Amino acid sequence: MKALVLAGGRGTRLRPLTNTSAKQLFPVANKPVLFYGLEAIRDAGIVEVGIVVGDTGAEVRAAVGDGSRFGLRVTYLPQEAPLGLAHCVLIAREFLGDDDFVMYLGDNFLVGGIQELVAAFDPAAYSAQILLTPVDDPRSYGVAELGRSGQIVGLAEKPDDPASDLAIVGVYMFTPAVHEAVRAISPSARGELEITDAVQWLINHGHHVHSHLITGYWKDTGRVRDMLECNRIVLESIETRLAGTVDDRTEIVGRVVLEAGAVVENSVIRGPVVIGPDTKIIGSYLGPFTSIGAGCTLEDAEIEYSIVMNSSAVRGVARIEASLIGKGVEVVPARRAPNTHQLVLGDHSTVRLRG
Structure with a gap:
């Protein structure tokens, strides 16, 4: 066959x-x-x-x-x-x-x-x-x-x-x-x-x-x-495996996979979560059912029930959820401006903004 x-x-x-x-x-x-x-x-x-x-x-x-x-x-x-x-x-x-x-x-x-x-x-x-x-x-x-x-x-x-x-x-x-x-x-x-x-x-x-x-x-x-x-x-079926580095200011709750070369500092990780190799999680919160790919950076960020693909960065952004973030993406705070949104979007995108 x-x-x-x-x-x-x-x-x-x-x-x-x-x-x-x-x-x-x-x-x-x-x-x-x-x-x-x-x-x-x-x-x-x-x-x-x-x-x-x-x-x-x-x-x-x-x-x-x-x-x-x-x-x-x-x-x-x-x-x-x-x-x-x-x-x-x-x-x-x-x-x-x-x-x-x-x-x-x-x-x-x-x-x-x-x-x-x-x-x-x-x-x-x-x-x-x-x-x-x-x-x-x-x-x-x-x-x-x-x-x-x-x-x-x-x-x-x-x-x-x-x-x-x-x-x-x-x-x-x-x-x-x-x-x-x-x-x-x-x-x-x-x-x-x-x-x-x-x-x-x-x-x-x-x-x-x-x-x-x-x-x-x-x-x-x-x-x-x-x-x-x-x-x-x-993620419901993963077993905890911490092959990366976790500092003593980090709280890990539930089942978490941390691949080799990954670093977590001063953060809260609530599983089930998978974090890919060579990724850095600094001063951030990762909520349940989140997968972070290889070579990513999360700094001063909050994210849960999401997928982040390889080589992406999320910095200084609160509460991302139910999101699919592609490869090599950068998510950062917008500059403060009154009642404006600055967007660069691909074809067929869907964007939800606060009024």
Whole structure:
């Protein structure tokens, strides 16, 4: 069995951060989301992995390399434009050959791995296996309709009137039968080859498609609030490890990971918190569910329930929360001026200011 990992999407809902970085490499507890997926694939006993990459392919290649650090053998499959999930299968035809495969969306976060899914897959009994989970608002997802015996009888991509509350999780199992399906379908109204259309084609042509309901935690990390929620879930399970330096004026409460080279002085850290290597925390407060990347500086600052990426600095700023701060960012107090705001913002930014 092989794995096809999709890491070519543009991540429009995370702009402006995704204007310069691959969304699949955004950190959860200081580890890229994509790495959790690759580890889950390895733990399921799969070695051969094809990674579909797009405009941010160079960044993904630099982070993952040849896959050996994960115990994998990685092949990169360039996609000229984000033309749909089924298009990814189409361009991966030579890599996949006639093997069964798992397709894993690189920006999805699934607690518990995929060992159970892979072990349950029976290519003699069905041509595809789709993971489903109930969601509050299925209109934002691909949605499955089940028959009386639990088999999938219909799929729809982000329907206005969902047939159920069962969203399609971004992990699929396929036999080689799917290759005929992706060749047979046409682009949707949004100009993409939809994997839901390919699976529907299989159903319409007499192939059995099996549903696998998951009850564990799953998130599509396409929005800031989803990233922060995943960060919270992972930090819930950390164990204290203080490899850096903490002075005697600092108070640490709860579970905290402090990587080697990090320094904390005259501060209050209330876990769960992860602080990356070579980061300095001086005269500051870090509240629960916060991840600070490598080489950062926090001085006279307060921050909680947030993610700060590598090489960023926050100085002299009180009470930042529920925030996602990118790489190499500087956050400092504004100069005092009457009733004015001075802003430099990227495309599609969201800013909330006091009146």
